[in-house]
């Protein structure tokens with residue numbers, strides 16, 4: 025992230041989104057504070073991915089606005105990592121990581137791409153095609169690509185879901201370190217992950233869906249999994265998610 029590229033927050037307001045007769049959101053408002061790691065949870069199908077896609081500008085809402093809190097355009101300042109279609113099958117892992125640069129006609133920084141691949145444990149798989157990688161490896165390559173993009177706003181949809189618990193912990197730590205100070209909105213189904221990484225937790229529930237009162241978690245991230253505050257918040261989060269289901 026360039027030093028003049030201070031991350032703005034995102035203000036989502038008046039958001040209405042319908043799919044046929046289904047109204048996912050009706051006049052929804054959500055603030056994603058600048059420079060913080062916000063984690064969004066909620067039951068399957070409540071609309072989390074749809075909200076993230078709209079925030080990323082990948083889907084148009086029926087009504088509403090998504091603006092950056094510094095008043096500048098949001099476009100071009102977001103890195104987005106979806107749940108599917110993570111990698112282009114005909115490109116090697118490293119070429120997938122540097123794809124954005126090449127699409128922007130920039131010279132790919134292969135050394136940085138290799139460093140990121142190494143940090144997600146794929147140093148020896150840089151030349152592999154996605155079909156030659158496991159699901160978890162593909163997800164790690166996609167994380168490396170998201171980190172390579174070096175954007176002030178980062179939107180991630182269940183980025184660590186395919187990883188085994190040891191790798192997941194390591195890659196969570198890496199993401200927390202490399203994304204420090206950026207404006208992050210991440211979806212997860214994992215309450216422990218939410219409490220390790222989130223500085224602000226938002227539970228989406230209902231139909232049409234609305235965000236609950238945010239839970240603000242103090243302290244530096246990533247938090248240890250056995251931290252007393254993590255365990256206490258995780259228990260309370262499970263109760264909230266259970267009540268909303």
Ligand SMILES: Nc1ncnc2c1ncn2[C@@H]1O[C@H](COP(=O)(O)OP(=O)(O)OP(=O)(O)O)[C@@H](O)[C@H]1O
Pocket residue numbers: 043048066067068069070071072073074075
């Ligand atoms: N492009 C689309 N066309 C029609 N319906 C859609 C579309 N995208 C999502 N939906 C519907 O909107 C609802 C919310 O989907 P979404 O993927 O946003 O939920 P989610 O909370 O992210 O779920 P999960 O946790 O299972 O990923 C679902 O009922 C889904 O079928």
